[in-house]
Amino acid sequence: MKIDKEQVRHVAALAKLRFEESELEAFGDSLGAIIAFADQLNELDVGTVGATAQSSDLYNVFREDEQKASYPREVILANAPEQCEGCYAVPKIVE
């Protein structure tokens, strides 16, 4: 499977990643080789077999809706790269 530069750019945009023009081809090649390897799954006839998302027998797990103390704001904000007046600072997104 060939993954061309345009496809790499498209998937990178979905994943919020960016590659240098010089990296695109090599990255496409390595991705293509892995996808080609994954294509062997097509040898299997899975028919209408159900999909498994996880291996536990649990379905919905509920708990009582009890009020509990949360972490103090300053503890959670302590790891923020930038904060402003007790909030996360983000670039302006509305022009």
Added chain:
Amino acid sequence: MGMMTVKKLSRMLREREVSSVEVTKSYLARIEQRDGVIGSFITVCADEALKAATAADTLLAKGEGGALTGIPVGIKDNICTAGVRTTCASRMLERFLPPYDATVVKRLKDAGAVILGKLNMDEFAMGSSTESSYFKKTKNPYDLSCVPGGSSGGSAACVTAELAPFALGSDTGGSIRQPAAFCGNVGLKPTYGLVSRFGLVAFASSLDQIGSFTHTVEDCALVLNHIAGHDPMDSTSAALDLPDYTGALTGEVKGMRIGVPREYLGEGIQPEIRAAVEDAMKVLERLGAHCEYCSLPLTQYALPAYYLISSAEASSNLARYDGVKYGYRVSEFKGLNDLYEKTRSEGFGAEVKRRIMLGTYALSSGYYDAYYKKAQQVRTLIGQDFGKRFAEFDVLLTPTTPTTAYRFGEKSDPLAMYMGDICTVAVNIAGLPAISIPAGLDRAGKPIGIQLIGDRFAESEILRVAHAYEKETGHDAISPVWREESV
């Protein structure tokens, strides 16, 4: 000090032959002396460790405390430790200080264990050699020119080099069992849901599980007693009554049915490893177990299914690293999208980006059914495959890895690296427990690991067989030659 097991240390501490402060200081000194070469620790917390050791000594002096009180431990650096940086071996989390302890860390602390520090790994646990760490390479104590395996390479190397008597790691597709095999120690990946994942930085949430590295199966059971159990903070953790796992170590395997799937012994398996499995069959037969070849016909499909599922989950889990709430952020950017893209492109290494890209591709419009959904359907079939075998057998025996440890840089092609996980990934897909135990050395003097796989929550069964094999062969007593030279 010789090879120091948790069990032996625990007895010495409780009989006050040594204090926890003395033991902790001796491990810290050894880390100082050896870890410059081995490279297993990202962070050493000497002050915190000595404080915890002092507290443990107070308890021990009163005749209180349990099996882990005063015992040092190393923790893989993707398991959160309050106030001690938890990097996932990534530039993205280079300065991340968790506000809380992972449940396993809290349990170890409550049991009086002494945390020595945080251990190196492949970045975000994505890799099989620990070479993708942003910080450093970890060396295999048996052969310094070889990798320790991965992703929990620091955990495996630190136990073998005796820089901690036990360590915790995580296993998404073999990340405990493969490095345990490469470094010649005991690595357990418990059943999905047995050990809480709260505070384990997520890679692939439906596959990740925390487990241990120890010198012996007995230590493995002892540690499992402390880390297993239901946790309301992890809704996928199982609410079950759990046994005392050390109770399973009777040495008795008479009448147990052990299946050896032929697909795990085919092409690409190093002949000495195949021979080790065949030898283990003879040992277990001699002990009264019934060993028989069997088949898991879908084995070859587990690897592509694993890489699609784990990468898809990773692409979703790692979306949280956006340069806003915590972690790395670029200094210069124009607008929000630029912030996201630059932060993620600079903060993640090549392998992590490859997995995110693969996962995003498999989940993207037009490819979802062909790749992600198909992999999930194959996951169902693989689970059914195992189910049939566990109707006939108590435990399955396989190699842990196709080869023993390889040299740095030897697997530069990503796909070649992925192929090394062929014996371990199916276990995660089916959520089963599996243990890797030492089975001697190959001709080059590098450790061989064999794997015992159990049915869901059948840890006692695999521990029982592993322990009987270990006692009969004495393979647990093998240690690297360099140790004698450098102590």
